[in-house]
Amino acid sequence: MVFSGIPFLYFFLPPLLGLYFLIPGKFSWGIRVKNVLLLVFSLLFYAVGEPKYIWLMLGSILSAYIFAQIIDRLEKGRGILLAVSIGISLIPLLYYKYAGFFTENINSIFGADIPVLRLSLPIGISFYTFQLVSYLADVYRRRVPAQRNPLSLALYVSFFPQLIAGPIVRYSDINEMLDHREHTLENFSAGALRFVVGLGKKILLANTLGELCDLYRSTGEKTMLFTWIYGIAICCQIYFDFSGYSDMAIGLGRIFGFHFIENFNYPYMSKGPAEFWRRWHISLGSWFRDYVYIPMGGNRVSLPRWMFNILTVWFLTGFWHGAGWTFICWGLYFAFFLVLEKFAKPVIDKIPVVLQRIGTLFIVMISFMLFDAATMADFVRNVGNLFNFANLAGAETLYYLRSYAVLLVMALIGCTDYPKRAVLRLAEKTGTAPVMQMLTPVFVTGMLIVCTAYLVDGSFNPFLYFRF
Template sequence: MYYISPKKWRHFTLTVISYIFYGWANPAFVVLMIGSTIIDYICGLFIAERWGKNWSKPIENLVKGGERTRRQKLAVTISVISNLSLLAFFKYFNFAVENYNSLLEFIGVETIASDSIINVILPLGISFYTFQSMSYSIDIYRGDAKPIRNFIDFACYVSMFPQLVAGPIIRFQDVSNQLKHRTHTLEKFSRGIAFFCLGMAKKVLLANPCGKIADVCFDSVDVGLLNSWYGAISYAFQIYFDFSGYSDMAIGLGLMLGFVFPKNFDAPYSSRSITEFWRRWHISLSTWLRDYLYIPLGGNRNGNTRTYINLMIVMLLGGLWHGSSWNFVIWGAIHGTFLALERLANKKAFYQKLPKIAGIIITFIIVVFAWVFFRATDLPSAMHYLQAMFGGTSATQIDVVNNVLIRNPYYIFSFILAGIVVWKFPQTWDFTKKITFAKTIWIMLLMIVSVMALMTQDFNPFIYFIF
């Protein structure tokens, strides 16, 4: 439908298809997204002072780093507050009520606890499209991009189905020029197919079986020492292949439509420090937090103490962005603490003295421990699981049953293969730069096997849909 549409109607076609795709889960979600889109589009017009004015006139009032008028400041403030309010209500209302009631119960005045019967449903992908939409008004305000004249073009940017529900987070400045003009080539389309097939294989052939191992271990009442590590590392593999696989598919679909989206993963488990890990993991989120939160807070410009505080704030909010649970806050705190410690240690050449393999192993172990809080259903479950990883629990009959479920040849092979792919295989971005005949055969075979596996699997969750 996209390619048979007249060129000037392609964004309209893509927008309508994206709204249908998004509304398939709940049509009310579409109304919410359209409302957010309208607000940011209008705010962008006011920031650029293009409301009812001639678009052919040069935009001289948006020189990068220049002084902004009161109306421009008000417009960008409205955009940011409306997006964050939308995100806060739908993502954290239930969490706030639960913690409010728990606090009142703790201090013995539960009689005034909230009996709200509202159960707010989290719209799919709201964490992603609010960040994208908000980047539009911020980028225009900073002078990093020019506003879009056509509302449909902007709606297409916000709602584009390839990355709508689980990212990567596409900043406006990265695609503003592509929305005006981009090329559609056979090379792009072919590479897009390759991206999609490889992402599909990551998800179906690696993430799903590793996820099954993790679910058995984390959902078990008791888990032994070996199985606790087996489950935790399996979850590390699952979340990587699940999310990087989805990102690959999104990038591939974008290429098929002529868009070049930025890389979102770059071998994160080969990192030698947590600092390096965040340069390689979920790059679209880490750079968004850096450019729109860390740097505005002052970054590293106001002394060491302030820098460490800024790192902690960013990672705590980054953890909370993932979900309304104290487990996510703790996960963010762990990463924030190590980011601060590594910044201090680097000045003493601590990390530089470690062999490369040692840095990779230490970093991976830290990441795996942090993933326990990310995966566990609540804080007591996370602490119980960590206790098992340190040998604080003994194997029970339940653990023997778990062995039957997850130590069969299929799951063990999937686990080993996942490790080999993580540390030995090239990244999709690099592998698809040149598509040879041999690569084409492998890619098609992987796609066929993935589809066959998908037809037989009843376990197929996408982790980042819930964020």
């Protein structure tokens, strides 16, 4: 089940909202009952999409619960237990996500004939595994006490808004909220607004731009112009798809009284790759920083060691996104530009800001063309098409440009913070803030209805990050 689907919006959410807000939240028992309800619905949410793997997730939670209790109580030998517990948490991820990749490559390199496992990836495993690892590490570092209530830990890991596509919420960020949180009209309203904004990003922009990308992939007319359109479209699609889903997660969390960390901050406004990664998938970037990069020594080490740290982190970042060489290359591609940016900073700083932004966008566009490519050969061919002046445009290119021009312009503007700033400035200068405020319910209603119309019209609505 995905948020941007009729079953979630109109069959899962209404009964949950109804039951949840019928339970009084003013008393401590009320919060406990609400948590049980959220846990039951979260497991149901997971089970309807992936019934056979729910036991895997519950097993991982139980394992982390037990190990955290022991680590929390011990004074000695905690490091070994941490390593063992993290190893156990990672086993399902390694098995289901990477076993096939490793056996294929071993077969290929050594000419072996090991049967290749073709396993379907348990939904959300990359996200909840990282949450469990961060929980265990934080308990080990005594940043948080181990959670005594197994149901609370299960709710932290399986809470449906962030279960299948993040943000990767740290236990330390929400452990207080598990027992004490506010349910206010403002929270509900702000959450609903954030949710429909995300829904609109996903359904109206990402899905429609996805159609344009599909058209490029299937066309025989891979002209230079069409390839540029595809490059821009794939950047916008991935951004709106993922940030839309994060918005929906954050909005849903807010409705239920949880405040999740932001996951995106207008990444396409960045002036360099480092800034891009501070604005893009923030929860993943900060996870790798805090649980891999800094424990390895970060940048307070010798130059060769720092280079090794950077390569390791970006290798893992790419590998986390998918068990394939294109994803690994994608991660290392960013490592290259991050190192380059670091050394060339004095030169880069002299370049006009607008050119820095354009350069960053180009680097990111190429990276997402790699991310999207089925094979390295496809990627190389597509990049070549960007500069194929002998094949500028054709009838198909021009038709799709005309048909998607408005959407592309909307998407490009929507990637920036200009609309938000314009609205705020307009409200401030004209004193229309109250009017804007009153337009919120109109916007929420309109967006929800239009998104529903798009959902009802189409029956195929895959989510890009579903299988990560």
